[in-house]
Amino acid sequence: MKSLLKVRLAERRMTQRELAHRCEVDENTVWVWTTDKGAEGLSLRRLEQIAKALSCKITELFEEE
DSSP states (O other), X not given: OEEOHHXXXXXXXXXXXXXXXXXXXXXXXXXXXXXXXXXXTOOHHHHHHHHHHHXXXXXXXXXXX
């Protein structure tokens, strides 16, 4: 799967810092999430939290390669 987190952040004009604050993690954690490898290890609970913060569906955070 390919992470679309950077795309969704840009669409919403949200910084990684702001997402980190909303998800109660540090910025480095959000940076890891933006990588394809880092996104693979996300739990469903965390994906729900990210999607809620970005006002999108979980399926909109990734695309098939």
